[in-house]
Amino acid sequence: MTELPVLYSFRRCPYAMRARLAVAVSGVAVELREVLLRDKAPAFLETSPSGTVPCLKVEDHVIDESLDVMTWALQKSDPEGWLNMPELGHELIAEADGPFKAALDHTKYHTRYPELDPEESRATAMAFLSKLDQQIGDKLWLFGDAPSLADMAILPFVRQFAFINKPRFDADAGSNLSRWLEAFIASDRFAAIMPKLPMWREGDASLRFERAIAVANP
Structure with missing residues (x-):
């Protein structure tokens, strides 16, 4: 039996979230x-050059960047056409x-950044989010009624920013x-990639991705 690719992940990491999506x-x-x-x-550190997640091992090849993991998966199968988006x-x-x-x-x-004003940093972040708000307009997603790679690559980070101070975000966004x-947060898709799983230790059996979801949600 051919060994499956191994995806090292961490549930709360937004980079790992978008790879799992x-x-x-x-x-x-x-x-x-x-x-x-x-x-x-040690097995993870031997695999990941950066020691960060996500990290995908495909036979003797290692993909150590989340966007590259997304592209790898979608180039194999892209049933919803996520790769079909404009250059924007x-x-x-x-x-x-x-x-x-x-x-x-x-x-x-x-x-960690005492030399920086957190309010100025927040204003910089909100300026980008305002651009996204305008791009979405009355559409469901950034470019229409179906999600794209951009939606799913960006949303985990917007979620992370929002929950720094959710009431303030809700008031300002x-x-x-x-x-x-x-x-996105309420979607079955997001729920499906967020099951709480036991931490993997060397010697443990890995979980096939579909089975991992089933184990977490029996």
């Missing part, structure tokens, strides 16, 4: 290993992964953005 929608089978980031297993989608992902993520970190972990985020 793409793997789940693609239907590609992987073995899921939930790792403890404060006590990383790639530009929004780049902005989300760059300036927005930096502003998110400077807001959420402001004590545009109505389109709020509707977009809440629909």
Whole structure:
């Protein structure tokens, strides 16, 4: 029997969330290993050059970036057409992964950056979210009535920012953005990639991705 690709993940990490979203929608089978980031297993560290999640091992090849994991899965199977998006989608992902993520970190972990004003960082993040609000408009998703790679690559980070201070976010966010985020959080798709799984230890059997969901939600 051919060994399945191994996906190292951590439930709450937004990078790992978006990788799991793409793997789940693609239907590609992987073995899921939930790792403890404060006590990383040697096998994980031997696999991941950066020691970060997600990390996908496909035979002798390692994919160590979340967007690359998403693309790998969707290039194998893209039943909902996530890859069919305009160039603006790639530009929004780049902005989300760059300036927005930096502003998110400077807001959420402001004590680590005493030289920065967390309110200025929050304003920078909100400026990007305002751009998303305008892009969504009266549509369900960024580019229409179906999700794209950009939606699913960006939403886990918008969720993370929102829950820094959810009441304040709800008061300040545009109505389109709020509707977009809440629909994602309440979706069966999000619930399906967020089961609480036991941490993987070396010697443990890995969980096939579909079976991992079933184990968490019997």
